[in-house]
Amino acid sequence: MDYYFKTENLSVGYNGNTLIRDINVKLEKGKILTLIGPNGAGKSTILKSITRQLDTIRGSVYINAQEISEWSPKDMAKQVAVVLTDRIRPELMTCAEVVAMGRYPYTNLFGKLTPKDREAVREALERVHALDLAEQDFTTLSDGQRQRIMLARAICQEPEIIVLDEPTAYLDIRHKIELLDILREMAQKKDIIVIMSLHEIDLAMKISDYLLCVKGDTIEAFGPPEVILENRTIEHLYDLSNGSYNLLFGSIELTKPKGAPRVFVVAGGGYGISFYRALQKREVPFATGILFENDVDCQVATELSNHVVAAPAFEAMTDEHFGKASSLLLQCEAVIDAGTPAGSFNRLNLKLLELAENNSIPIHCGKSAAEAHSWNT
Amino acid sequence: MKPKEGISASDKEKNRLGNTGRFSFVMLLLGCMLILALVVNVNIGSVSVAVKDVFRMIGDGIRYGVANICTKGGYAQEFNSVINGSTESQILFRIRIPRMLLAAVLGGALSVSGYLLQVFFRNPIAGPFVLGISSGAKMVVGITLIFLAPYIGSISSLTLILAAFLGSLLITFIVLLFSQKVRTMSILLVVGIMVGYICGAVTDFCITFANDHDVVNLTNWSMGAFAGASWDNVRAALLICIPGILLALLLSKPISAYALGEGYAQSMGIRIKPFRILLILLSSLLSASVTALAGPISFVGIAVPHITRILLRSSKPIFVIPATFLCGAVFCVFCDLIARTVFAPTELAIGTVTSVFGAPIVIYMMVKRRRAQED
Structure with missing residues (x-):
């Protein structure tokens, strides 16, 4: 099997202190990996480490068989695009301008957009069903619309991998479904790898090809949702001794x-x-x-x-x-x-x-x- | 909050001039205002010079000046006669024109410096004055003027620029240290203001132990004024500011991406650390050269970039940087005109005038920003 994205005994953390040890993940193109786990378990830390926002502590991350530290910033930007939890507040920027930022690694010294870049922006907006928002001021958008635009920006960067940190936070149920549908489509049609963290275990089960259960200093489990489902990993992962999680329905009692x-x-x-x-x-x-x-x-x-x-x-x-x-x-x-x-x-x-x-x-x-x-x- | 949608919004978008069109329009407008400012500024004063004489003399000056340079001194006599020919021409060429040019260049540089700081801190009310950077520059310049002058001998504008640059960097560095610890902008601004007060205290302390002559020098300098500008000053300002502005323009692409936050900027391929260092050095250099040559001038750095963005209705750095420079030039030339003429023959400090116009804009921005956060 050809693994486009791979981590080997990866350890991540802040300031040289290891938070999570021995992360081993392998993904083929077009797969969706979801990180689940309790708050503060280190999902964001892992995502930041594989996108080079944090230095890794030990082990390696490979994209297309090349260690990520060997990629130049520009080439890395052509491989990986992100959607972060940061609430950005760009002044006087239209949505189209925000999305066009995704063309950064492709434009010239002054960031001039070529017709090809403009077409990419239009396509990305269309893909997230936000063409009508193109000329609107970004700061006037609702949370759901913002998230779609930020996803369009990532798509516009034409990456092989999209990394999303809790993309469904702040979204109501309809927008959650819309967003995940778009991701599913991107993975299927464009063969993009999607790596994200989610709080909704039920949605994670349904959208993901693989789940990575992050708990404290180790990885609880990595595998297809069906395998995770069989064991009582979820209860263990979240220390559910009182309430319970019905795996079949994906409902919480x-x-x-x-x-x-x-x-x-x-x-x-x-x-x-x-x-x-x-x-x-x-x-x-x-x-x-x-x-x-x-x-x-x-x-x-x-x-x-x-x-x-x-x-x-x-x-x-x-x-x-x-x-x-x-x-x-x-x-x-x-x-x-x-x-x-x-x-x-x-x-x-x-x-x-x-x-x-x-x-x-x-x-x-x-x-x-x-x-x-x-x-x- | 449901965003405004529908026909009215999209119609408005269509009526809006295209980005480039609007930019050209604004630049043209500002350019015209600058020329107007030039004429008015040179024309008005204790000795008034007729407008047509102004144009004639400037025309002659440029013609013979260029000819003189081209022929390597062949027209020196004619050139001198234009400049020294009459009292009026002397006032024009030795006092008013260098003063106006200095005001324009430094005003532009100060505005761009403020703009870069706003990019750096991602906050529209950051500026060299608010963050205590101007006060730091003043402190080091004060120490230089009072304690080092006897050892150095004469103080050239280069020495002053170096001293101001050192002071700016020192305070910028301190504010940066705090910005690692405190993430809240409002607290950082308070830190900046407090650091500014400490610098003020140190400066006052120095003044207490200085002799009268040095104090007069420092006071004159720190009043902030374009009075007494010489062609040397103009040359020094241009030498620093033009490369500075060009460098800022070269940074316009990463600056635009940086508006989305560090995380996104990094993911698009910007090397964050070198970029941030370059940004802060450039900003300090520009504001330091202004502070050194004209004293601390308040609020221009905050108010002008804001006015410019409103005029442009865009925050594209490639447009905003040149427009900010021009707008700052116009703003300062007019403020200088007011400082010079309103209570003539007494001159106001330039900072007095810029504060009167700049501070209300800052208050307005803070209120508006607060409201936007509550939404």
């Missing part, structure tokens, strides 16, 4: 309510989720069942409760499950019927409700969590 269950939710088929959340918000520990293992309710419930009775999918529930569920139910002060329709496989849930009635445990029938808010537990 808050801390589980502690203690013995006080409410039993009879659910399934996605009907239960809103009730689980409502209970979790009020810190009421709950039990739920009987759920099939492939049910969305089951996915969410296991993140929010330690008392989930789950049965294998595609089979009828057995008495064993019913036994577990009923013993949990009898401990509870109340039962919620989430309204899941009963079919031939989950008929035992009806028996659970009957059991509650027979033991005069109050049953709340809910159509929505909105009602749940008015309940007084």
Whole structure:
């Protein structure tokens, strides 16, 4: 395999103090690498080191088989373009002028733009869907527009590698998606390597070809998202002992309510989720069942409760499950019927409700969590 | 904040003159103003000279001057007769023209120096006076005039320039040291002002122990004035300022990239350290030569680049540098005219006049900048 970008036992840090050791990354052209990790883990330090804004401490970084310290500033600029977190405030510059700065390594002594340079500027603006902003003053832009223009500037530099430090910070969800779509397109169509840091693990999983998990002084893991997904790397990376991160959905759940269950939710088929959340918000520990293992309710419930009775999918529930569920139910002060329709496989849930009635445990029938808010537990 | 968009904005953009067109227009305007300033300046004074005589004498002066140089002294007599022919011509050639030229060159140099500092600190209110650099120059010049004069003998303008340059560099260096520690511009400006006060204190201390004659020299100098300008001064100013401005023009490409911040500039292939050193040396050299030849002049360095950017509606250095030079020249020539004539025969210090016009502009800028940050 031909690796265009490569680091070998790279150590980075400030003022000669090593912050992160032994970084080994290999990327082919057209790949997207995302650095994830907690705040202050050193993602920016790595990005600054591979773009030569910081001196590396040990090890090497190769671009096109040449060590980066051997590149002249001008040639390096033709290889690597950056989008930084710096909030710039250039006075009296139009967006087109900011983007045209990307032509710096190509223009003459006085920075005169040739027709070819102008075409590159126009193309870059078009690629980020910002042609209409060309003549607008840069300082009047919104955060989303600014970030697009800065990306256009990087594209205009015609690099082989684009390095972005938290490009989605300050952006709302729509602009995040737009920006990442553009990056994906650049990687696919222009064979550009994208190296960036992201805070949104879910987006990182979806856009990246490789993930680099940065934690404190070492690299926790490097590999395709699927591999990272399999191990519980993410929880470990962010020291998630309370809340949890659902890798399948890429969603984050808050801390589980502690203690013995006080409410039993009879659910399934996605009907239960809103009730689980409502209970979790009020810190009421709950039990739920009987759920099939492939049910969305089951996915969410296991993140929010330690008392989930789950049965294998595609089979009828057995008495064993019913036994577990009923013993949990009898401990509870109340039962919620989430309204899941009963079919031939989950008929035992009806028996659970009957059991509650027979033991005069109050049953709340809910159509929505909105009602749940008015309940007084 | 939603940016202004739509038809009205794009129409306005179209109506705007093209960058180059606007630049030519502004340069032409400033050029005309400079010529006007020349005529008015030479014309007005305790002895008024008719406009047509002014043109005639200048025309003759240039013609015979050039001829004299071309023929290596062949027209020396004619040239002398033009200059010394009458009281009026003597006033013109020995007093008013060198004074005006000095004001123009130094005003331009000071403005460009301020512009370079603003680029360096990426802040529109940085300037040699605000950052204490002028005060530093004054301090070293004061020490030179008071304590070193007896050893050196006569003080030439070159000595003064060297002393002022040394003082400027010293303070620039101190401010730079602080700029490594404090990232906030406002604190850095306060540091600059405080350093300026310390320099002032040292200067006052020197004055206390100096003899009267030296103090008069220093006071005259530090009032800041173009009075008593000689052709020697003009020559010295041109020798330093013209190469300085040309060098600044050569830096215009990295300067424009530097406006996006150090990180981006570096990523585009600028060697940041040498560039920053060059910028600060150049700025110090320009402001030092001004300070040495005309004393500390306040606010020109801040106000003029700002006015120029407003006129140009652009911050492209390749346009801004020459326009700033010209604008500074016009600004200083007019300020000098006011200093010379308003309370004639008493002359005001040039700094008095530039402050009156410059300070309000600085206040306006700070208020506007604050508002922009709050947005």
